[in-house]
Amino acid sequence: MIKNYNKLTGLYRFKKWNTNNPNSKTVDFFDTQTIKQFTKTGDKTYSFFGQDFMEFDYKHYLFWSLRWFAIRTYRPIKQLNKQSKRHITIVVLMLITILVMILIAYKQGILK
Numbered sequence: 001m002i003k004n005y006n007k008l009t010g011l012y013r014f015k016k017w018n019t020n021n022p023n024s025k026t027v028d029f030f031d032t033q034t035i036k037q038f039t040k041t042g043d044k045t046y047s048f049f050g051q052d053f054m055e056f057d058y059k060h061y062l063f064w065s066l067r068w069f070a071i072r073t074y075r076p077i078k079q080l081n082k083q084s085k086r087h088i089t090i091v092v093l094m095l096i097t098i099l100v101m102i103l104i105a106y107k108q109g110i111l112k
Helices: 032-036 060-074 082-108
Strands: 011-017 027-030 045-048 051-055
Touching: none
Parallel strands: none
Antiparallel strands: 011 027, 011 051, 045 051
16 A cells, blocks of 8 residues: 555655665656556565656655755755845735734724
8 A cells, every 4th residue: 555645736756766876865746547557566665667666655744844954954045135135024024014903903893
């Protein structure tokens, strides 16, 4: 039973498995018809057109922790110039102000 099914996209996640490069991070997505053509070579390994694939099953919390790690590692805000950082700060403050105004209006009963 393959447990790496993504309900949102309807595809299966597989990691390319290579003996020369065991740290390969290439993830491929396949549909059900393609999965039926895979030949099982091991417990969680499959072969398809001369390429070896391994089931790539990760939980949602692991996925979000990987996203957080990528944000922390690459630091996209640090690469922006000073004017872009100011612009982002102003937009965030405007959004917070609008949300506070909506919350106050709701508490006063205007939005009921």
